[in-house]
Every structure is written in C-alpha cells, then in structure tokens.
Amino acid sequence: MEKTARKVDAGPVEDFTVKIGKEVLIGDLKLAVFRLAEDEFHTIKNECPHKKGPLTEGMISGEHVFCPLHNWKIDITDGQVEEPDEGCVQTFKTEIIDNNVYITV
Amino acid sequence: MKKLVLIGNGMAGIRTIEEIIKREPEQYEITIFGSEPYPNYNRILLSLVLQGDSKVDDIVLNDYDWYKNYGIVLHSGDEVTKVDTENQLVYSSEGKEVPYDKLIFATGSNPFMLPIDGADKEGVIAFRDIKDCETMISTSKSYKKAAVIGGGLLGLEAARGLLNLDMEVDVIHIQDYLMERQLDEPAADMLKKELEDQGMNFLMGKETVKIRGKNRVSSLLFKDGSSIKADLIVMAIGIKPNIALAKEAGLEVERAIVVDDYMQTSAPNVYAVGECVQHRGMVYGLVAPLYEQGKVLAEHITSQTPEQTAGYEGTLLYTQLKVSGVDVFSAGEFVDKEDTKAIRVHDEFEGIYKKVVVRDNKVIGSVLFGDTSDSPRLLDMMKSEQDISEMNKVSILPSEQERGTGESPVVAMAESETICGCNGVCKGDITDAVKTKELSSVQEVTQVTNAGRSCGGCKPLVSDLLEHTLGEEFNKADQKQPMCGCTDHTHEEVQAEIKEKHLTLVREVMNVLEWENKEGCSSCRPAINYYINMVHPLEAEDDANSRFINERVHANIQNDGTFSVVPRMYGGVTNPDELRKIANVADKYNVKMVKVTGGQRLDLLGVNKEDLPGMWEELGMPSGHAYGKAVRTVKTCVGQDFCRFGTQDSIQMGIDIEKKFQGVQTPHKVKMGVSACPRNCAESMIKDIGIVGLQGAWEMYVGGNGGIDLRQGELLCTVETDQEVLDMISAYMQYYRESARYLERTSHWIERLGLEHVKAVVVDDKKRQAELIERMETTLSTFNEPWEQIIQDGKIKQDYYEVKVTS
Numbered sequence: 001m002e003k004t005a006r007k008v009d010a011g012p013v014e015d016f017t018v019k020i021g022k023e024v025l026i027g028d029l030k031l032a033v034f035r036l037a038e039d040e041f042h043t044i045k046n047e048c049p050h051k052k053g054p055l056t057e058g059m060i061s062g063e064h065v066f067c068p069l070h071n072w073k074i075d076i077t078d079g080q081v082e083e084p085d086e087g088c089v090q091t092f093k094t095e096i097i098d099n100n101v102y103i104t105v
Numbered sequence: 106m107k108k109l110v111l112i113g114n115g116m117a118g119i120r121t122i123e124e125i126i127k128r129e130p131e132q133y134e135i136t137i138f139g140s141e142p143y144p145n146y147n148r149i150l151l152s153l154v155l156q157g158d159s160k161v162d163d164i165v166l167n168d169y170d171w172y173k174n175y176g177i178v179l180h181s182g183d184e185v186t187k188v189d190t191e192n193q194l195v196y197s198s199e200g201k202e203v204p205y206d207k208l209i210f211a212t213g214s215n216p217f218m219l220p221i222d223g224a225d226k227e228g229v230i231a232f233r234d235i236k237d238c239e240t241m242i243s244t245s246k247s248y249k250k251a252a253v254i255g256g257g258l259l260g261l262e263a264a265r266g267l268l269n270l271d272m273e274v275d276v277i278h279i280q281d282y283l284m285e286r287q288l289d290e291p292a293a294d295m296l297k298k299e300l301e302d303q304g305m306n307f308l309m310g311k312e313t314v315k316i317r318g319k320n321r322v323s324s325l326l327f328k329d330g331s332s333i334k335a336d337l338i339v340m341a342i343g344i345k346p347n348i349a350l351a352k353e354a355g356l357e358v359e360r361a362i363v364v365d366d367y368m369q370t371s372a373p374n375v376y377a378v379g380e381c382v383q384h385r386g387m388v389y390g391l392v393a394p395l396y397e398q399g400k401v402l403a404e405h406i407t408s409q410t411p412e413q414t415a416g417y418e419g420t421l422l423y424t425q426l427k428v429s430g431v432d433v434f435s436a437g438e439f440v441d442k443e444d445t446k447a448i449r450v451h452d453e454f455e456g457i458y459k460k461v462v463v464r465d466n467k468v469i470g471s472v473l474f475g476d477t478s479d480s481p482r483l484l485d486m487m488k489s490e491q492d493i494s495e496m497n498k499v500s501i502l503p504s505e506q507e508r509g510t511g512e513s514p515v516v517a518m519a520e521s522e523t524i525c526g527c528n529g530v531c532k533g534d535i536t537d538a539v540k541t542k543e544l545s546s547v548q549e550v551t552q553v554t555n556a557g558r559s560c561g562g563c564k565p566l567v568s569d570l571l572e573h574t575l576g577e578e579f580n581k582a583d584q585k586q587p588m589c590g591c592t593d594h595t596h597e598e599v600q601a602e603i604k605e606k607h608l609t610l611v612r613e614v615m616n617v618l619e620w621e622n623k624e625g626c627s628s629c630r631p632a633i634n635y636y637i638n639m640v641h642p643l644e645a646e647d648d649a650n651s652r653f654i655n656e657r658v659h660a661n662i663q664n665d666g667t668f669s670v671v672p673r674m675y676g677g678v679t680n681p682d683e684l685r686k687i688a689n690v691a692d693k694y695n696v697k698m699v700k701v702t703g704g705q706r707l708d709l710l711g712v713n714k715e716d717l718p719g720m721w722e723e724l725g726m727p728s729g730h731a732y733g734k735a736v737r738t739v740k741t742c743v744g745q746d747f748c749r750f751g752t753q754d755s756i757q758m759g760i761d762i763e764k765k766f767q768g769v770q771t772p773h774k775v776k777m778g779v780s781a782c783p784r785n786c787a788e789s790m791i792k793d794i795g796i797v798g799l800q801g802a803w804e805m806y807v808g809g810n811g812g813i814d815l816r817q818g819e820l821l822c823t824v825e826t827d828q829e830v831l832d833m834i835s836a837y838m839q840y841y842r843e844s845a846r847y848l849e850r851t852s853h854w855i856e857r858l859g860l861e862h863v864k865a866v867v868v869d870d871k872k873r874q875a876e877l878i879e880r881m882e883t884t885l886s887t888f889n890e891p892w893e894q895i896i897q898d899g900k901i902k903q904d905y906y907e908v909k910v911t912s
Contacts, residue, residue: 008911009911010909010911011909011911015903015909017904019650020649020650020904020905022908022909023908023909024908024909024910024911025908025909025910025911026911026912027912033909051664052665052666053666054662054666057654057657057658057662057666057714058654059627059630059631059650059651059652059653059654060650061622061624061625061626061627061630062622062623062624064624066626066627068653068654068662069662069664071627073626073627
C-alpha cells in the first residue's frame with residue numbers, strides 16, 4: 001500500500017479539450033481532469049458526492065461543473081458543492097511541466 | 106360651486122371623492138385634510154413596503170397630480186381639530202378655517218394599543234402607517250429581537266416583514282390558534298406550521314401584562330410569569346374607530362359614528378364613510394364594504410333626487426388574502442354549530458384545506474386555505490342563497506382533476522360573479538371594459554375598473570380573464586419570465602435578438618445580451634444553443650459544451666454513469682439480419698440488458714462510454730435519437746397489409762415520416778404515432794403528433810402526451826394524401842420549433858397558444874404554411890447522421906469518448 005504522494009504524468013496538454021471534461025484512470029482511482037483555459041487545469045475525483053455521477057460528463061460553466069445526473073453544481077477549483085446542496089469532492093494538485101499534465105495523487 | 110370638505114385622506118374617503126368626480130366633476134369645490142404627509146396610499150399593501158417588495162411610491166393610489174388635475178385642495182400633514190356643525194365650518198391644527206356645504210368624516214381608525222405598564226416605552230409601535238414601517242426598517246438595522254403582539258392578519262404580516270428585515274420574530278397570541286376571526290382550527294394549524302417553517306416563533310395562549318425596559322423596551326412579561334426578551338414590540342391586536350373629533354362635534358356616536366343607509370350622521374350635511382362608521386350596528390374594517398359605502402354616499406350627494414337613490418344595506422363579510430405567500434379565503438359563518446353541516450377537503454400533501462358550512466341547505470360560510478380558486482363561486486352561492494339540496498355535495502368542492510382541463514376558474518364564472526372583492530368588480534365589468542376600451546394588460550384593467558387595485562389578490566384571475574377575453578392578442582409582456590437566473594431576458598427576447606442581431610455563437614449571445622452570470626448555466630446555455638441552431642440552421646456553430654451529455658455523446662446516460670444505445674428502426678420495423686447484429690454486439694460488449702422501449706425500439710443498456718463508437722460501427726445502423734430533444738420515434742400499428750381492420754398503410758407512412766424528420770432538433774422531444782384505423786393501436790392520441798388512418802384519409806392529432814401531464818391529442822386537420830401528411834407535419838413542427846420555449850413540450854405549447862391559433866397559422870394560412878415548410882426543408886438539408894459522423898472522426902472519438910489510463 002502506497003501512501004506517499006506522487007506525481008503522475010497524464011499525458012500532453014493537447015489530449016485535453018478546453019471546457020470538456022476528461023476521465024483519467026490511475027489504477028482504481030477515477031479522476032476528472034478539466035482544462036478551463038489554455039493553461040488552466042484542475043483535477044477532482046470523478047464522482048459526484050450525491051449519487052456518484054461521472055463529473056467528466058457534466059456541463060462546464062466558468063469554474064463550475066453541473067453533474068449530468070441531477071444537476072448538482074460543483075466548483076472545479078476547490079471541489080465544493082454549491083448551495084442548496086451540500087458536500088465536497090476531493091481535489092488533486094495539477095500542474096503542467098514541459099507541456100505534460102501532472103497530477104499529484 | 107358648493108363646497109365639500111373631506112376629513113381624512115385615506116382609502117375610503119378618497120374612493121368616495123373618486124366616485125363623486127366620476128358622477129359630477131363640476132358639482133363641488135373639494136378640500137381634503139389628512140394627518141399623514143402623503144397623498145392617498147394603499148394601506149393594505151404596507152406589508153409589501155415592510156417586506157421590501159415595494160417602495161412607498163409604488164403603493165400610492167392617487168399622486169399629487171391627481172389632486173391638482175381635479176382642482177382638489179389637499180392639506181396633507183394638517184389635521185382638523187374642530188368642527189362647527191351649526192355654522193358649517195372646520196378648523197385645522199395649522200389655523201385654517203374652511204366653510205362647507207357638505208362634510209364627510211373619513212377619519213378611519215387608530216391601532217388599539219394595550220393599556221399595560223410600559224406601553225409608552227421607546228420601541229413599542231403599531232403597524233398602521235408608513236411611519237410605523239419606517240420605524241421597523243430603521244430598528245432592524247441596530248436591533249435583532251422583535252416581538253409581535255397579536256396573531257391576527259396584521260400581526261402576521263408585520264412578523265413576515267420583520268423576518269425579511271433579518272430580525273428574530275416571536276409572535277404572541279392570546280388565543281390558542283391564529284387568525285381566529287378568519288380561520289377555523291385546522292386551517293389555523295396549517296398556517297402556523299407554514300409560518301414556523303418560514304422562521305416565525307409562536308407563543309400561543311399568552312397574555313402580555315407588562316413591558317419592561319429602561320427607556321427602551323427590553324423584555325415582555327406574561328400573565329403566567331414567563332417572559333421573553335425583545336428590542337422592538339409591534340402591537341397588532343386590532344383597531345378602534347377614530348371618533349374623538351366626531352364626538353366633540355356633537356355627532357351621535359356609539360362604537361363608531363352612527364350613520365343611516367345614506368351614510369348620513371346625526372348632524373345635517375355631515376356624512377361619514379369607512380372604518381369610523383357604524384351602520385346598522387356593524388363596524389367594518391375591510392375595504393370592500395367601505396368602498397360600497399363610498400359609492401352609496403357619492404350617488405346620494407350628487408343626485409338631483411337624493412331621496413330616491415339606493416341606500417347601503419350592509420355587506421356580506423369575507424376576506425381573501427395572502428398571508429406570507431399562502432392563499433386564504435374566509436367568509437360568513439365558518440365555525441361549526443349544532444344546526445350546521447360541513448363539506449370538507451383536507452389534503453395534507455398539497456397543504457390544501459377547504460370547508461363549506463351549510464345550514465338549511467344553504468351555504469352560509471367557508472374557509473379555504475392553500476387554494477382559493479373556489480371562492481368566487483362559493484361567494485355567489487352565499488349571496489344568492491342558492492338551495493343546494495338538489496346538488497351533488499361533492500361537486501360543491503370539485504377537485505383539480507375533476508375540473509379537468511386546467512382551465513382557469515374565470516372561464517366558468519357567470520358575468521355577474523365578483524372578481525375583485527375589494528372593489529366590487531364583477532366579471533362582466535372587466536370583459537366589457539376590455540372590449541370597449543381595448544385594454545391589453547392587467548395594469549390597464551386595474552386603472553379602468555379598479556379591479557386588483559387594493560389587496561391585489563385577484564390579479565391572477567384578472568390576468569386569466571384578460572387572456573380568455575383577448576384570446577391570442579393577450580400580451581404577456583407584463584408577466585415576463587426570465588430564461589433563468591443568469592439574465593432578465595425571456596426566451597422570446599433571446600430568440601428575437603438572435604434573429605435580429607444575427608448571432609451564431611452561444612458566447613456571443615451571452616455577451617451581447619449582457620448576461621449577469623457571464624458563463625451561463627446548465628439551463629440557459631442549451632436553450633441558447635438550440636435557438637441559434639433553429640434560427641440560423643446553415644450558419645450556426647454548435648457548441649458541444651452547451652449540450653447536455655446525452656446530446657454531446659449521442660447516447661443516454663444511466664444512473665451508474667454507463668450509457669444506453671438505441672439504434673434507429675424506422676417505423677418500429679426490423680429484420681433477422683439487424684436482430685442478429687444487435688445480438689452479436691450485445692454479447693461482445695457485455696450489454697447488461699436488452700429491452701424493448703415504449704417507442705417500439707430495442708435498447709442496449711449498460712454500455713461504457715468508450716465502447717460507444719465501436720458498437721455503432723459494428724451495428725452499422727443509424728442513431729435512434731432516443732437521447733435528444735429531437736424527433737424520436739414514429740410508433741406504428743401493423744396496418745392494412747396484415748390487419749383485418751386496417752384502412753391505411755400505417756407502417757409505410759410511419760417509415761416515411763421517420764426517414765424525413767429523423768433527428769430534427771426540437772424544443773423538447775417529439776414522439777409520433779401512426780395508426781391505420783381509429784382503434785389506435787399505435788396510441789396516436791397521446792403522441793406529440795398522432796396520425797390516424799380512415800378510409801381514404803388521414804387525421805392529424807396534435808398536442809397529445811403520455812407523460813407527466815397526460816393529455817389527449819386534438820384534431821388539427823384531416824388530409825387525403827401521404828404527401829399532405831408530410832407537409833402538415835413539416836409546417837406544424839416548424840411552427841413548434843419557432844414559437845415554443847426550449848424544454849416546452851408540444852402539449853404545453855399548444856395550451857399556451859391555443860389550438861385555434863395554431864390551426865390558423867399552419868392549416869388555414871397557406872402562405873405561412875408554405876414558408877414554414879420551406880424553413881423545415883432547409884433544416885432537414887443540414888441533417889448528418891451523428892453516429893456515422895463520430896465513427897469517421899478520430900478527433901471527436903478521442904476528445905469525447907476515450908478515457909486516459911495511466912498507472
């Protein structure tokens with residue numbers, strides 16, 4: 001069991017479309033990577049806290065994604081669920097190094 | 106000109122003046138005294154000012170210009186202090202001395218303040234005028250705890266307003282249930298629960314005996330020894346007629362100023378109207394009777410033969426009001442007695458309670474809570490003392506379902522039934538005014554007829570009546586509903602701007618129309634994207650990120666994040682070859698379930714997103730568009746080739762329709778059916794468009810719906826040839842595409858526009874019909890089969906379907 005944080009290479013930035021979510025599987029871990037602008041990447045767990053909807057399939061508005069199952073609104077940058085719903089999605093540090101996207105898990 | 110003086114610049118007095126001017130604008134030179142420094146305003150709506158929904162200006166009924174226009178001298182902020190009935194003179198606090206030929210007392214009433222120890226402290230107020238409102242608003246800025254004494258209507262309105270001002274509110278009521286003068290116990294309990302949910306705290310059965318505090322109030326003491334803290338105390342326990350001046354002038358006064366049926370007091374040429382009046386032993390506090398009094402008085406003092414005018418005979422008391430958003434109606438004797446029986450409906454799910462009290466086969470009282478739409482009819486039954494012994498008792502309170510069509514209650518009302526209780530305006534008055542004066546908005550109706558000018562509770566009815574009277578000319582502009590929270594623009598406005606300014610990008614629309622929420626949301630963006638594509642089919646750039654996932658990946662998302670695949674089978678017809686392919690694909694991709702859908706198609710459920718393009722490729726069948734706001738399926742019956750009864754080739758017709766219109770984007774899904782005879786095996790009557798075959802003809806039914814709001818389709822037209830069927834569908838569907846709001850099903854759309862209107866456009870107006878068909882053809886020319894397109898496009902496959910797997 002590996003508990004220490006490590007940086008995982010998720011591939012070149014071109015593999016990610018601006019404002020369309022992308023699912024990245026790291027072992028059993030399902031992540032949702034969002035490219036909000038040319039050089040702005042965020043990663044959160046690909047699971048809505050409500051009924052586990054896949055957030056990569058949600059509609060993106062600004063810094064928020066709407067869960068495709070029941071329209072919960074989640075802040076992509078900090079994982080917080082917008083009121084009146086409640087909850088929080090785990091976030092993962094995401095950076096670009098040499099044109100590649102690295103996620104710290 | 107004779108001199109008329111009015112004491113009191115409130116609702117009853119000014120209404121009397123209005124009635125006088127309406128009859129004889131030149132008969133009197135009018136002078137008005139009012140103690141408040143405002144023109145006549147709507148006291149009933151003070152709670153709106155307190156709740157922050159309106160400003161003082163919004164509730165002014167007659168502005169200063171009105172006084173000027175009619176040459177009325179208004180002394181606002183100046184009180185009459187003395188009346189000399191012998192020499193017919195009034196004297197004011199500012200030293201004015203005005204002679205009169207006729208004098209009207211309309212001094213109204215004062216709030217009743219509990220005569221208890223501490224009632225004179227700072228922070229103890231009533232809820233009666235604009236000044237009280239202002240005190241509450243300013244207090245809320247520095248204090249937190251408010252207490253309202255009195256759980257009647259006024260007290261609850263004050264409490265609601267204080268909640269809106271962010272104060273904590275305790276409501277103290279001496280009785281065991283609220284509003285006991287208007288409600289019975291079950292209704293009062295429902296109201297209490299609703300208000301508790303809104304944040305009010307109730308102390309029932311408590312009698313306040315003392316108000317404590319140094320200069321300013323700090324707490325309340327009750328008879329049972331308990332106490333609560335409070336920084337502000339609003340006394341709302343009742344009103345008492347303001348009769349001091351009348352008493353001093355020597356008029357006959359009991360509980361209020363005593364008047365006869367012509368509103369005449371004991372002194373010659375002195376009259377009284379309003380809350381300060383006692384007529385046949387009754388003192389009224391509601392606006393409707395006061396306005397009736399005003400009318401009688403105006404008729405009397407403007408008539409050449411005053412003795413022959415109709416007198417006032419008293420008013421059947423009833424109230425219709427909104428308490429914190431809850432509709433409440435009460436009238437007559439609504440408390441059960443030994444000689445009464447009652448009809449009750451109590452729906453705890455919907456929060457609706459209705460009770461009708463009957464004595465000797467006549468309705469004598471009623472309480473309605475949560476839904477007051479029965480009130481005009483019940484009032485009419487009470488007024489006319491209708492004998493109900495022959496009536497089915499259940500039909501006195503028809504349920505929503507039995508009422509059926511969702512038609513507004515105004516449609517069934519008699520012309521003589523009252524719509525605006527406050528101002529005594531009946532249905533006929535409004536329809537006449539709408540027709541003769543060409544009125545087109547609720548506001549205009551109010552200006553002309555006074556309906557809705559007081560409590561405003563009847564405005565929805567007025568609006569319905571206006572719509573019903575005008576038909577398609579009804580202008581909904583003043584009931585404008587914004588698209589979503591991101592903007593103030595309506596669907597119609599956005600669509601018009603897209604057309605006019607030739608906008609072809611979602612982002613551009615939000616920019617140009619100055620969206621408050623710049624990035625939009627999951628409600629408005631798909632709508633804008635639809636409108637752009639519909640208005641500019643050849644130029645629009647579809648925005649994948651403004652599409653719900655189903656339409657972005659052309660499959661239906663399921664509750665576990667997998668998708669379902671429904672291949673197109675035109676008319677619901679398949680063959681062994683297709684079935685074999687489907688079976689093979691289902692095996693290969695471990696499809697969890699194969700299911701026949703309601704639209705006669707096969708649904709492959711539980712498919713991973715990344716497998717979708719591969720499956721489609723192996724199926725080699727087009728998309729069934731089961732996921733889209735688009736033309737879905739055409740369900741068919743077997744028809745004349747096999748069926749003993751079939752009179753038409755329904756299958757071929759269905760296939761032709763489906764091939765022509767497949768995938769056309771619509772405001773909401775469009776389901777169709779073709780049956781070969783009126784036995785309707787394809788359920789054509791509950792389809793958005795249902796075709797029914799007859800011998801040598803096709804009937805086209807529209808607006809059917811088998812979903813949430815079950816609705817039977819209505820006959821749009823009957824045509825002879827298959828080509829005419831296709832043309833009519835083109836014209837009808839294009840008109841729906843152009844005039845419906847995004848996510849409005851055809852059933853709701855056609856109810857909004859009316860079948861007759863739609864008929865007039867798509868069936869009768871041949872020119873418009875041809876134009877609609879032409880625009881539909883343009884749209885059809887842009888159709889691309891989506892699955893094939895995706896299979897061919899590696900970039901789309903990579904961007905939308907592939908999952909990245911790393912370790």
